[in-house]
Amino acid sequence: MLDELAGEDVKAFRDAHGLSRLDLADRIGGAVRTIEDWEAGRRQPPPLLRLVLAAIERKLEPWRLPTPIGPDSTPADIREAATRRFQLLGDDEVARHEDDYARALRDEATPAEMLILAHMVHVSDGYQWTQLYDDWSQRPKSGWHTTFAFRPDFQAARPTIGFETRYDNVAKQLAVFIDIHRPGERLPEKVQAENALLARGIKVISFSALDVLADTERCTDTIEMVLGEIAEEVLFEAGQIEVAWKRPDRR
Structure with missing residues (x-):
């Protein structure tokens, strides 16, 4: 079971990796307002966020559907x-x-x-x-x-x-x-x-x-x-x- 994250943990992660709220929101596919709410304590970050932050720290690319290959492929x-x-x-x-x-x-x-x-x-x-x-x-x-x-x-x-x-x-x-x-x-x-x-x-x-x-x-x-x-x-x-x-x- 994953330990819960606190708002200060999210801010500490951003500061340690030189990420703005916009940068972090872009990396996790979320909204800047959500980051602000987490850090201000208005909302509780989900436990799975810990895995997402670990992936960012290890510079893992986010998963996405592969581009289908066809006549127009570059x-x-x-x-x-x-x-x-x-x-x-x-x-x-x-x-x-x-x-x-x-x-x-x-x-x-x-x-x-x-x-x-x-x-x-x-x-x-x-x-x-x-x-x-x-x-x-x-x-x-x-x-x-x-x-x-x-x-x-x-x-x-x-x-x-x-x-x-x-x-x-x-x-x-x-x-x-x-x-x-x-x-x-x-x-x-x-x-x-x-x-x-x-x-x-x-x-x-x-x-x-x-x-x-x-x-x-x-x-x-x-x-x-x-x-x-x-x-x-x-x-x-x-x-x-x-x-x-x-x-x-x-x-």
Whole structure:
């Protein structure tokens, strides 16, 4: 049970933290007149105010409904959504994922690119978690890994996200594009870049910005499914499994 607060406790808190009555009213979502009444002894502060003041003292942000993500989302909205996603992974992971995410992003990244990268920070190939590299050239060239980078140089093109699943000398890649320029149209330059990647055995997925902003989870599921298929192919070719799983539509 919380101890009751007296009016002088409220005033002492304000003085200790350099808050005016208006400042405190704004922080707790109340009225200045209410603060005045508490401090003058005309009204008794509620016991739960003690928890609210403790949150202010620890500089905790007041809870509010998250901004829904959609076609009109701003970069600030996406950064907020990315932080919320990282927080779901546990307190020990938030700072690391936020640092990795910030290093990998480019200043001119679009909201759709920012969002899909945030969702890729913690995806699986069916066997292990993917690893984000801000420098694609530094990814491991041996061992068993699935690595990815933002806008890596794939020689024939520079996809939004590039993946590589490797088991020692066997490696396969996936290029994920956010189709921003006239999305959905098979323009010659798009077809040429895609064919160049396919000719090198690189799988290609393309989404529009609207696809990502309107249904990010579906896009994420699609990428994870293809990564799972690639991982199976790599392990099969490396002699680690006898049969490689394939997507239902490719069996």
